Amino acid sequence: MSDGSRFSAGRTILLSVWGLFCVLPIIFFATIALRPRNEIIAPQPIYFPTISIETWAKIWAEWPIMHYFMNSVISVTGSVIICLVLGIPAAYSLARYQYRGRDDIGFYILSTKMMAPAAVAIPIFFLFRAMGLLDTVWALMLVYAAMNLSIVVWIIRSYMIDIPHEIEDAARTDGASDLRILWSIIIPMGLPGIITAAVIAAIFAMNEYLFTLIIASKNAYPLSVALANFSGGSDGIIYNAIALVAFLAFFPALLLVILIQNHLSRGLTMGAVKG
Amino acid sequence: MTDAVLPTSTLRMARRRSPFRRKAFPYLLVAPAVVYLLAITLYPGIFALWRSFYQGRFKLEFIGFQNYVDLFRDETFWHSLTNTLIIGGITLAVEFVIAMTLAALVYRDPLVRGWRILFLLPMLFMPSAVAYLWKLLFNDGRVISDLLMRIGLVDSNIDFMGSTWLARGVLVVTDVWQWVPFLFIIFVAALQGQDKEIEEAARLDGARWRQIFFSISLPLMRPVIAIALVLRGIDILTMFASPHIITQGSPGGNTETVSYFIYRTGFKSFEFGYASAASVVVLVLTIILAQSFVRRFFRSGRD
Numbered sequence: 001m002s003d004g005s006r007f008s009a010g011r012t013i014l015l016s017v018w019g020l021f022c023v024l025p026i027i028f029f030a031t032i033a034l035r036p037r038n039e040i041i042a043p044q045p046i047y048f049p050t051i052s053i054e055t056w057a058k059i060w061a062e063w064p065i066m067h068y069f070m071n072s073v074i075s076v077t078g079s080v081i082i083c084l085v086l087g088i089p090a091a092y093s094l095a096r097y098q099y100r101g102r103d104d105i106g107f108y109i110l111s112t113k114m115m116a117p118a119a120v121a122i123p124i125f126f127l128f129r130a131m132g133l134l135d136t137v138w139a140l141m142l143v144y145a146a147m148n149l150s151i152v153v154w155i156i157r158s159y160m161i162d163i164p165h166e167i168e169d170a171a172r173t174d175g176a177s178d179l180r181i182l183w184s185i186i187i188p189m190g191l192p193g194i195i196t197a198a199v200i201a202a203i204f205a206m207n208e209y210l211f212t213l214i215i216a217s218k219n220a221y222p223l224s225v226a227l228a229n230f231s232g233g234s235d236g237i238i239y240n241a242i243a244l245v246a247f248l249a250f251f252p253a254l255l256l257v258i259l260i261q262n263h264l265s266r267g268l269t270m271g272a273v274k275g
Numbered sequence: 276m277t278d279a280v281l282p283t284s285t286l287r288m289a290r291r292r293s294p295f296r297r298k299a300f301p302y303l304l305v306a307p308a309v310v311y312l313l314a315i316t317l318y319p320g321i322f323a324l325w326r327s328f329y330q331g332r333f334k335l336e337f338i339g340f341q342n343y344v345d346l347f348r349d350e351t352f353w354h355s356l357t358n359t360l361i362i363g364g365i366t367l368a369v370e371f372v373i374a375m376t377l378a379a380l381v382y383r384d385p386l387v388r389g390w391r392i393l394f395l396l397p398m399l400f401m402p403s404a405v406a407y408l409w410k411l412l413f414n415d416g417r418v419i420s421d422l423l424m425r426i427g428l429v430d431s432n433i434d435f436m437g438s439t440w441l442a443r444g445v446l447v448v449t450d451v452w453q454w455v456p457f458l459f460i461i462f463v464a465a466l467q468g469q470d471k472e473i474e475e476a477a478r479l480d481g482a483r484w485r486q487i488f489f490s491i492s493l494p495l496m497r498p499v500i501a502i503a504l505v506l507r508g509i510d511i512l513t514m515f516a517s518p519h520i521i522t523q524g525s526p527g528g529n530t531e532t533v534s535y536f537i538y539r540t541g542f543k544s545f546e547f548g549y550a551s552a553a554s555v556v557v558l559v560l561t562i563i564l565a566q567s568f569v570r571r572f573f574r575s576g577r578d
Contacts, residue, residue, distance in 0.1 A: 011380050018377055019393050025452065026396060028418070029408050040411075045418045090308035097301035105305055111565045112312050116513040118534035119557040122326070122541050122550055123319030146315035149308055178300060207401045209516040210534065214542060224401045228520065239411055246404030253399040261392070265464030272502045273461055274468065 033243035040239045059241045063230065069248060072222035075137045076205040079144035080198050086145075087152035088194065092182050094153070095160035096168075106157075110270070113150040117210040125214050135217045143215065144205035151204070151270055152197040158271020159193025160186060193271075196263040199256045206249055223249045320558055327552035332545050342552035351528055352553060355536035358529060362443050363511040366450045371504065373451065374458035379488055382466040391463060398456040406520035409449040414521070439529040442522050446530055449517045454510070458503050465499040466492060505568055533557055 028047075032040060035049035059065065094106050124143065125134075133139040163186060171181050187194070212225045221229070227245045230238040257264065265273050327342050329335040346352050381390050397405065412418045413435045420432040435441045469492060477487045515534040518524065524531035524539070531539070537557070541550030 011384075015377065015380055015390060018373070019390070021452070022394055022397050025408055025412060026400075028412070032411070041415055045416050045421045086308040086311055089304040093301040093304035097304075099298070099301045102301070105309060107570055109308065109312060111562075111569060112316050114509050114561050114565045114569060115316060116534060116557050116561060118513065118515060118537040119323070119554040119561065120316070120319035121537065122547055122554060123322035124315070125542075126322065126326075126547075127318070143315075146311065149312060153308060203399070207403075209401075209403050209519075210538065213519075214538075224403050227401075227407065228403055237407070237410075237415065239407065239415070242404065242407045246400055246408070249401050249404070250399055254396075257395065257399060258392070261388075265461045268457060269461055269499075269502050269506065273465055273499050 029243050029246065032239050033247060035240060037235065037238070037240060041236070055240055056244065059238075059244055063226075063241060065226075065245065065248070068221050068223050068226040068245070071137050071140075071216075071220055071226075072206060072224070072249070075140035075144060075220075075222055076202050078137070078141035079148065079205045080201050082141065082145035083148050083152040083201050084194065084198060087149055087156060087197070088187065089182070090153045091156035091160055092186055095157045096186075106154075109150050109153050111150075112146075113270075117147070117208075121210060121214055124211065128215060134215060135220045137220050137222075139215045140208075140212060140220060140222065143211045144201075144208060147208065147211070148201035148204055151267075152201050154270035155197040155200065155267050156190060156193045158266065158274075159190045159196075163189045192263060196260045196267040199260045200267045202256060203253050206253065320555075323551040323554040323558065326548055327555050328548070330546075330548040332547065335548075338548070342549050343556075345549065346552050346556065351531070352536060354528055355531045355533045358443075359512055359514070359532045359534075362446055362530070362532065363508070363514065365443075366447045366511050366514075367504065367508055369447060369451050370455050370458055370507065371500075374455045374462055377455070377459050378462035378466055379492075382463050387463065387467075391460065394459055395456045397453045400453070402453065402516040403520060405453045406449060406517040409445065409452070409517075410521045413445050413448075436522060436525050439526060442526060442530045445521060446514070446517050449521065450511065450514065454507065458507060461499060461503045462496070465496050469495055 031049055031051065034051045034053060034055075035046070036052065036055055039046045039049045090109070094102060094109075128134050128139045131139075133142075167185055167189075168181050171185055176184075206222075207224060209224050212222060213228070216222065216225055223245050227242045230241040230245075260267065328337060328339060330338050330342065377394065381387055384390065400408070417432055419435070420429065423429045423433070424431070433441065435445050473491060474487055477491060482490075513534050514532050515538065518530055518532050518535045519538070522530040524535060533553070537550050537553050540546050540553065
């Protein structure tokens, strides 16, 4: 028993150490967002700065933060909608039908997740330039959707497989068409999977950096790339604006993840691990 | 009642749908997604291949395999490949050990949900924001140096960007801080999903915690570990935001990853043909890896 409690104390200490390692940089980052510019880069780091939100007004006036935020919202939401519209029927097909080539199609969809963004960046850049879509939220939307479609299909497929066949069979004997069954049985019953897929796709889209960097050049900046441009000549990198924008993206992500926290492991493994 | 309904309705369905439509239906459902993905994978692949035989920015000049010849002679390209493998390998190993340790410590804890949310937080920031955070902590704000000086480990500021291994270490720490949660969450779920009774039985037989973990829990987790490491490995091998923001390849190109190499030659030096050749090489490597690893592991994870 005493061995157990010693073990337990050591365990709590280890976990707390990692917890502090997670949280202290975040707290420091939060104080960066709240401190005046001259206290960010000083000869000695300042751990207890003058906290003020006055700098926010300045940041807000100098940079179109709301515009960046809306670019993120529009491109991310649009991409998630594209993913669901294309992904739900595809997942249904992979989960519920037997046909030739099904496994190869499923694997092809999965394998697109492996593509290095850098390896397709140049063709994508020329493609959008030819379409006149460079520096628009539409291009971001299309790219984010492509990037996340594989995850969305596989997550939703995994949840659809778990839906018992009996209900469908009953509906089918009552004369419901396949599309009708998808719409009024599979989609409602697979909703946890659809929501999980949507949340994970949204967070990944919000985080995307490389494609966004080459597509957006000013007008279409979403949050992830906008913060890379908060630098002003003699001011150097404007860290408090960066921190502010970082938290602006963090809180929505936190809310979304809390919403799906019990499905997170399943979502992150594209349905392979049922947690 | 169902017995009475069944024959007429199946008859009706058979009449309504031609055999061709029945066969085509699942393909039609999956087709839009596949076409979309082909447009964004096959097309770029072909474009990169075509572009890799040309040089020039506006007026294209056909040069055959010259870009590939140059690429294979280019030390910076090989260097970026080995950097990616070195930095990626260390990062993945460190993340795996930490995440597995934390998961093993926490999965039977009554407060597991609380720990999980706490450990999850770093993952919810944008990678570009995390890169700036650690750039500030290590380099611009000298916070890490200051803390090390306060506890007496060093006596002057450390130039983290001045040494190869320190700069690589910065990239490793940045990635570890943000992405340990990814593996941790998966491992905790897998451990929680294991049968509690096997553990209890082993404990009653006098097995110690260590034995139970290494000879029962860990072997049972092998398929999950494989999938988690493959997914994390893909992300690590395509690491871009932190090299781009924190090190930009310094010192002397020792932190330049393949992704950053392609970006730099393409979008900084505008040698699109050359960067396309590198893209093709990376795509081929990706296909080989996908065929040999991902296919197998996702098979094993299937129902």
